Amino acid sequence: MxxxxxxxxxxxxxxxxxxxxxxxxxxxxxxxxxxxxxxxxxxxxxxxxxxxxxxxxxxxxxxxxxxxxxxxxxxxxxxxxxxxxxxxxxxxxxxxxxxxxxxxxxxxxxxxxxxxxxxxxxxxxxxxxxxxxxxxxxxILPFNFKEFCQFHEDRSDYDQLLAEYMKWGGFPLVCKEKEERSKEILLSNIYDSVVLKDIVMRNKVTSPQALERVLDYLVGNSSVTVSGNKISEAISDKHQKVSAPTVYDYIKYVEEACICDKIPRYDIRGKKQLAFEEKVYVCDLGFFYLKKNRVKDEYNYIVETICYNELITRGYKVYVGKTYRGEVDFIAQRGQEKIYVQAAYYLTDESAVEREFGAYRVIEDNYPKYVVSMDKVPLSRDGIIHKNLIDFLLER
Incomplete structure (x- = not known):
């Protein structure tokens, strides 16, 4: 245990x-x-x-x-x-x-x-x-990566464990299973149970089909900006029209069931929270695997989602940072402590390095700034600390 x-x-x-x-x-x-x-x-x-x-x-x-x-x-x-x-x-x-x-x-x-x-x-x-x-x-969230490694105490191949964690997530029941098919069946059952008991029955949802389409969109687009109008357009067709107000109701139900978090953007320069510019993050990567949209940069979404859930697990309150030149993935605050975090899969070339490290160029305060990626070669520069994802997840 x-x-x-x-x-x-x-x-x-x-x-x-x-x-x-x-x-x-x-x-x-x-x-x-x-x-x-x-x-x-x-x-x-x-x-x-x-x-x-x-x-x-x-x-x-x-x-x-x-x-x-x-x-x-x-x-x-x-x-x-x-x-x-x-x-x-x-x-x-x-x-x-x-x-x-x-x-x-x-x-x-x-x-x-x-x-x-x-x-x-x-x-x-x-x-x-x-x-x-x-x-x-x-x-409480499912296992974070450190707890996932503790569960698999007889193994120390962190790269392989991370690959498993990225795919199947950290639900304890799923972690117990050896066969991939068994993991998938359990994940599906957990997902269906949450949707039925904590959303459909609890909120007396009259159109489970519309709810399912909204939920599939939210889970499969973890770390993407969401809006009621955008989702309404994406999931409506000639057979079923789902209005933006209905979408917002369903997003609220999904948040209350703890499947996804919707977090606001924060204007770093103006020091104010921005309405209607929110991102959504799924609580467990196993759900993302079940419902994901197969897109080229899905691993960037995965790394960003892992980092978000890790920060929440550590007790931080998290925002997306907005600057006049772009955004910083996360502003994380815990009491008087404040850090900035950029998350990426690999920094494959100089343009990727510039994108992630350059996001901090317009931020003039002295709070710690991190770039987290899968790269194992240290890339710290200009006072900005680079961390390998595994090291970041396993640190004290």
Whole structure:
């Protein structure tokens, strides 16, 4: 089992906090495993078993507690001592009005509550009203490349591992499989499950076919600028017209299901966020492999998507940087720290080197600037640091 240390170190300071710990992420990315790892650490701190309560609402034996009254009565029956309890509720979105029940436990008992869900609306919708200011959230992704390598601990050929990761991504269930056909079947099943449960059923989508076309476009064009009008034109035909407002609704559903992130451009010179100039990134490269548009520079898209997901995994808030001469792939901020990142597949000639390094020429601040590519020969120049992709992904 891969210990999700990147996430655990962020969550540990809140183990004893009364804040509700909200862990979100796409289905099958490892949220339940992370929850079990937290439980193990709570046990290691000498907390007795009777003060730890775990309910997985995708487990049939807990189906009866998906009704809020039954959920409340069951948990209340376990909180019998005047001591601190640790409550773990997995896939909480399956419980009707769960936010009312969770808030009741928080308000009336000495408890530390951890919840997971496969929909980011946990933060913006259901929890916001009743637990405003009383939650702390953590976004979980499938394995990043370092975790992927830890999973394949008996191998040290990083070039081969990276090639596999670029193709199949980091869903733990997919990583377990040896045969490529089995990997593809599992990926397809995960994808279909997310679309059905977290988009179609949850949002009562009346045209799954139109949704599928929008989703195929978004996933297959990871790292490309998106707009409702552009997608509407690309996917509409004489049989079905999909309007731009409908496209925007579907993009919102896709974001909430944690399949893709839509990130804004940021005007570096004017220091303001730009509307309607956003890029989309898929959460796992396995989905890109399933749905990709086969274009000549797809590996540039892959490297850019890997770098984006890596920055998110490391806790950065990410923007696309806009300058008057072009753009910088990423502005990444974490607290007071700020870095710039350019991502490319290979810098094959001087024009490619100039394109990537030259993007920084109009940026006058002194924050660290990086160019990340597959090239193994160091190419740093003019104070701009070049990093090999594998080194960048494996560094501390």
């Amino acid at each position: 891969v210990k999700r240390e990147l996430y655990l170190k962020e969550i540990r300071p809140f183990y004893e906090s009364e804040m509700v710990k909200v862990i979100t992420g796409i289905r099958r990315c490892g949220k339940s495993t992370l929850l079990r790892q937290i439980i193990d650490e709570v046990r290691d701190a000498q907390v007795p078993e009777e003060r730890i309560l775990y309910l997985n609402f995708e487990d049939y034996k807990f189906k009866a507690y998906c009704e809020p009254g039954a959920f409340y009565e069951y948990v209340e029956s376990k909180l019998t001592r005047q001591e601190k309890y640790y409550l773990f509720f997995d896939e909480i979105q399956n419980v009707d009005e769960f936010e009312l029940v969770v808030n009741s436990f928080r308000a009336t008992h000495d408890v530390s509550i951890f919840i997971t869900g496969s929909n980011s609306r946990l933060l913006s919708g259901e929890l916001a009203t009743h637990l405003s200011g009383r939650t702390v959230s953590f976004r």
